[in-house]
Amino acid sequence: MRVLVVEDEKRVASAVKRGLEAEGFAVDVALTGTDGLWLAQENEYDLIVLDIMLPGVNGYRICSTLREAGNWTPILMLTAKDGDYDEAEALDTGADDYLTKPFSYVVLIARLRALLRRAGRGDLVTYEAGDLRLDPRAHRVWRDDTEIDLTAREFSVLEYLLSRAGEVVPKRDILEHVWDFDFDGDPNIVEVYVGRLRRRVDEPFARRAIETVRGAGYRMRTDGGA
Amino acid sequence: MRVLVVEDEKRVASAVKRGLEAEGFAVDVALTGTDGLWLAQENEYDLIVLDIMLPGVNGYRICSTLREAGNWTPILMLTAKDGDYDEAEALDTGADDYLTKPFSYVVLIARLRALLRRAGRGDLVTYEAGDLRLDPRAHRVWRDDTEIDLTAREFSVLEYLLSRAGEVVPKRDILEHVWDFDFDGDPNIVEVYVGRLRRRVDEPFARRAIETVRGAGYRMRTDGGA
DNA sequence: CTGCCCGTTCAGCCCGGTTTCAGCATGCAC
C-alpha cells in the first residue's frame, strides 16, 4: 500500500510519515508542490495526502491536474482552519475528502481508512490482545466479554497502544499520534491517561496489560496481561 | 432504499429530492459531476439519477467511470431535449434508462421503480433493530407493533442510523447523508433531530436505541435498546 | 388570507471530559 504525502511543514510531514509507516504503508514524502506532482505522475499510489498551501504548485492545482489526466487515486486534502482556502473548493477540484488543521493522527488514520474502504481496499480491523478486544468502528472495548466504557481520549490512547502491541511505545509517539500534531501542553497528560486506562481496563480484572518501561515508554502486552 | 441524484440545477435537484423522499427513498444530492462521482464511489446506492450536462465531470464520464470500476448500480440519465446530447450515447456508456427533460414525477417514479424491479431489488428492504422496524419504501416506522409518525427529516435520520446500526456514526456523516451535502448550516441541527427522534421513538417506550458517543457521534443499538 | 406544520437557527445551560498542577512514590546510580 503506497502513500504519497505532499506537505511542506517538515514536522507534520515526518510525523505523518512515521505514523503511516507504522501502519504498514510505504510512504513517499514531497516537500514542494512541484515534487509532489512529479511523483504522483510517475508512480502508482494507493492514496495521496495533499496539503493545500504549498510552495511551487498548490494543492488544488495538483489535484485538478491529476484528475484531468485521468488519475483517480483517492486524495485527502489538508486545509488550514483559517478560511483563506475552502473545503468546498477542495472537493470541487476532485479531492475525495479533506481534513482541517490541526488534526490528530487518529483522525487522519480514520479518514484514510474510510477512503481505502471506499476504494475497495479497506479491511476493517479489530484489535485483540489476549482477552482485550477493541472495535474502532463501533468505538467499543471489551475484556472477557464485559464491555468497558471509555471516553474519546482514553479510547484513542488504548487504540494506539493496541495497534503497536508488543513493542515499546515512547510517550512522545503517543502524544504525536493521539493529540493534535501541534499540541504543546504538558506531556504529563500521557501518564494521566495511561493511569486512567489502567484503572478501567486492568484493575477491575486484576491484570496488567499496559506495562511501563522506565525511560523508554509503555508496552501493551500481546497476551493482555493474562 | 438509497438514491443518488446528480443534477446541477438546484431547482430541479431539490424538487426531485423532495419527490423521491416523499416516496420513501433516502436521497443524496450532488450538484457537480465531481461530487457526484465521489459520492457514487463512496457509498452503496440502489439507484443513481444522473444529469448529463454537469459542471466538472459530465454524466457520460461519471457513468463510464463507474462501470469501468465494476459498479453496476442502475443509472437513469436525464437528457435535455435539445439534441446536443444523445440518448443513444447515454445507453452506450452504460446507463440503464434515460428520461428527457422536462418530465413529471409520475414518469420519473415509474421509471425508477421499473429499474429497481429489473435489478431485482424491488422487494423491499426493511431495517430492524430489536423491536424497532423501519420500512423505507412505505415510509413507516414501528416499535412493538405500534406505528410511529415521523416527519420526513426525522425519518431520514432514523433510516440512516439504522442503515449503519452498531457502528458509531459521526455527526458529519449524518449531515452529509441526510441533508444536501452542500448544506453549510449549523451542525447543531443533527443534535436537534436526534433529540426529537429520542422523544418519539425512545421515551414513549422507555428504551434508548440511539446512544451518544461523546466526541465521536451516535450509535444505533442493534438490539433497539431493549 | 390565515393558520399550521416543519425545518432551521440561536442562545444558554449542564455536565462530562480534558488538562494542569503539585505533591508523592518508585526505581536507579553512585
Added chain:
DNA sequence: GTGCATGCTGAAACCGGGCTGAACGGGCAG
C-alpha cells in the same frame, strides 16, 4: 543509604460538546 530523575495520582480549574426550549420563516392546505 542518599539524591536525582522518572513516573503516578488526586484535586481543581477550565473548556467545550451536547441538549433543549423558544422563536423565526417558508410552504402548503383550508
